[in-house]
Amino acid sequence: MRLLISTVSILATSSALVVASAVLGQPILVRDEGGGKGSSTQTASAAAASATSASNATGSNGGGNDAQTSLTLDPAVIARGFETNGLGQNGSEAGEVASLTSSNNFINFCLTVPNLPITNGQQIAGGSCNPAPMGVIPSSSNMPSAKFVNPANLDTIPPNQDFTVQLAIQNMQTGFFVNADANYFAAPQQTNAQGQIQGHSHVVIEQLDSLSQTTPLDPTKFAFFKGLNDAAQNGVLSTTVQGGLPEGVYKLSSINTASNHQPLLVPIAQHGSLDDAVYVSCDIVVFRLFVGIYAGIKFTVSNNAGNGNGTGNANGNGNGNGTANANGNGNGNGNGNGNESGNGNGNGNGNGNGGNGGNGGNGKGQRRTFRSGMGIGFH
Known part of the structure; x- marks a missing residue:
């Protein structure tokens, strides 16, 4: 009986905290010590605290509550592996640095860089911190890859004339792109029913001093940039370079991204390139x-x-x-x-x-x- 009364008292105390939080309009931190090593922290908002605290404590958002609108972290999705820094473990190599660690999936990580604004779906040239999760990672058999069909590597193109860029792509469902001015990096990577990343591609053309140039290029400067937003036709994306390019030597690169314009994420570290690059000359053939x-x-x-x-x-x-x-x-x-x-x-x-x-x-x-x-x- 005494144990039962104590349990009821604890629950009552927790409920009082939740109610108090709701009255004060401030979030509270509820420590969940159950299951696995380490601990996790749940953040409850004033609006959702009383409705979701009990269900989240069991790792469930049942009873009609939506985990995707809840302001608490469900213990079922806590990654316990984030609590270790990786040093001295199996597979570690000389020269490795310690990983950042977290017991709550880094949900408040951006508070560690208070000088940076939240990305908030914007393209912020001065830098920002993005709180969105990385999302769904495909299997290794669904890693995308691409290859330029036209122009081919080392082709010579007539200067100042329209030409078509064609990019063959596989293992990605193309035609998925969001508003880059409002939803940039604003959602996790997603896959379709076949496990392929949903996204789109881009082509960027940069001018070189010569084909033998070895100095890195300035990413803020380019001769041509175009998003390939349409779905691929027979596995090929295409766009026209209107007016062509002036005489010179150029590098053509693909940039394959997920729907929210973030770089593609794949399941293994050792893999081939997910993009392609070719080098061409624009010259008058004499x-x-x-x-x-x-x-x-x-x-x-x-x-x-x-x-x-x-x-x-x-x-x-x-x-x-x-x-x-x-x-x-x-x-x-x-x-x-x-x-x-x-x-x-x-x-x-x-x-x-x-x-x-x-x-x-x-x-x-x-x-x-x-x-x-x-x-x-x-x-």
């Missing part, structure tokens, strides 16, 4: 005229007398020992075995032009000299 002068090697075919001692193979590196087989525009075959006397001492010095070797002796005979021509080509 067909350059050039004259190719084929400097054919001069060579002689002779029946001069003499035992010409030299069989030069003038192959550009000039091992000229006589008979110049000039691999330019002709084969000079002059072994100099003539029918008249003569002492030919041909120690040819082939200096890349087929050699000066192999005059094949001093005698009478016939000489025929050959030269190459000139050609014109396009490049």
Whole structure:
């Protein structure tokens, strides 16, 4: 009986606190010590305290109460793993830093940065703190990925002319985007019945100094930006770059996001890129005229007398020992075995032009000299 009376007294005291809170119009903190390690903190508002405190204590919002409108944290969704900082545990690595910890899912985290405004669905360039939960994380088999179809990597595009950007995308239900001026980062990531993230994509084009540039770009500067808000057609999103781009070198990147424009969240740390990037040039294609002068090697075919001692193979590196087989525009075959006397001492010095070797002796005979021509080509 005494135990029963004590229990009733405790409940009465709790009820009195709730009523007092409702009268004063101030929230109270009710500590729930039940279940698992650590503790959790529930915050009750004046409007909802009396209606939800008992149901939240059991991890349920039954009795017609909506957990999504309640101002209390349901113990059923408290992540106990948030209470550990990760150091010295399985899988820890050298150099890791301690994680922030919380026993109440960080519900009041933004109070730790009082100098920052609440994001509140706005795009605040000066920075803010966002209290929205991260939301639903897909399975690893539902991680999105994308690849540019057009333009292809290293394509050359005519400058200042319209062109179409096409992005193939998979494992994401596209066509989901909210008002970026009122609901930016304002809701958790969501998935469809197939477990795919619901969201949309963007394409951004940034100008480079060159294709070999290694300095990071300034994210506040870009040549083109467009949200790809429509649902993909046959798995492809597309948009037109009106007026094209000036001459130059550019990087095209995709930015895949969830419905509320937040970056995609996936279940594992080690994964391929969820986005794509290609590099293109906008240039006037010039067909350059050039004259190719084929400097054919001069060579002689002779029946001069003499035992010409030299069989030069003038192959550009000039091992000229006589008979110049000039691999330019002709084969000079002059072994100099003539029918008249003569002492030919041909120690040819082939200096890349087929050699000066192999005059094949001093005698009478016939000489025929050959030269190459000139050609014109396009490049």
